[in-house]
Amino acid sequence: MTYTYKLPTELFFGSGAALRTGEKIKELGLDKILLVTDKGVLDAGILGGLEKSLKESGVSYAVFSEVEPEPTIQGVEAGTKMLGEFGARGVVGVGGGSVMDSAKAIAVMGTNSGKIFDYVGFGKVPVQPLPIIAVPTTAGTGSEATFWSVLADKTQGLKLSVGGWNVMPVLAIVDSQLTETLPPGITAATGMDALVHAMESYTSTNCQPIAEGMAFHAMKLIARSLRQAVRHWKDINAREDMIMGSLLAALAFNITRLGNAHALAIPLGIKYHIPHGTVNAILLPWVMEFNLSAAPEKYIEIAKIFGEDVQGLTQMEGAKKSVKAVKDLLRDIGITEGLKKWKVDEAGLPEIAAKAVKSDNVKSNPRKTNEADLIQICINAMDGVKE
Ligand SMILES: [Fe+2]
CATH class of the missing domain: 3.40.50.1970 (Rossmann fold)
Structure with missing residues (x-):
């Protein structure tokens, strides 16, 4: 190759x-x-x-x-x-x-x-x-x-x-x-956009070793510093990790394209006026859950990046911990609401899925995806990660 x-x-x-x-x-x-x-x-x-x-x-x-x-x-x-x-x-x-x-x-x-x-x-x-x-x-x-x-x-x-x-x-x-002057809400949403870029690039069917290295390191930087950048917005070390994470993620996804979160985020964002980072953040856990079976070897690595203990677990059990880690992160940075908060209704989802399925980002998503799958991902994301 x-x-x-x-x-x-x-x-x-x-x-x-x-x-x-x-x-x-x-x-x-x-x-x-x-x-x-x-x-x-x-x-x-x-x-x-x-x-x-x-x-x-x-x-x-x-x-x-x-x-x-x-x-x-x-x-x-x-x-x-x-x-x-x-x-x-x-x-x-x-x-x-x-x-x-x-x-x-x-x-x-x-x-x-x-x-x-x-x-x-x-x-x-x-x-x-x-x-x-x-x-x-x-x-x-x-x-x-x-x-x-x-x-x-x-x-x-x-x-x-x-x-x-x-x-x-x-x-x-x-x-x-x-x-340094970005308020916590924008830091959280834009930081999640960068994380989704890194994760969708890392798990993309187009992933190649050079992009993989950059996406992997981007996730490490974001995992260790996004909470801190949101809570202590003047922390220059956290800010430096975040802007380097964002840059590295872009250097990776520019080559590999992205996945189902971005495929859906664009039509949802336009129709329901949801900021790009926020809609990606809302979708991410449910896209990960859908994708786990197609790339458990990648998702278990993501779980480890977030500090999850995967010792003694099967690959699939370990991979599932990545979803838990992202839900915990979303709660900690204050993105707990789902699509419902933005007035997304189930009746509007077929139109969204019809647009999203044409995206090249669906082609590079690790698991083969059809319109019904995209609708189900949105339904799962309706209530967010409130406990
Ligand atoms: Fe994005």
């Missing part, structure tokens, strides 16, 4: 790394950029040090801060207009997944004609986009190290992805200090 692992992105990692953004951008030969962000990042006041470094390095910039929580084609067009008027030669996205995905799309439209949705799919962007620099402010999506830009098409109620090797950032600046 042969494997490929490719990474066209320079990763600049560390506490305080964002304070060197200007210098790193200059190294890329850029001196005029569009800074893409959103209101949440502006209000959190975390741009100050980064902007100072741009000024000190002589990088001129315009700020586009109109990114919506679910970025749309209209937002991308407004950002592209500002990019053209300012004459920027690169795009720096500072924010969560929505911001980084918007920055990628704006960079694509900086060099390509037509509309962003002309390029839906993988490898459909014909002209090399402007250089993309991604600076995450949450530890979850991993968009700084993936080749997808995910945008909402509100007219169809769909999320569409534009992707390809040329859509990957040329540089990711990953600085745990930028996540």
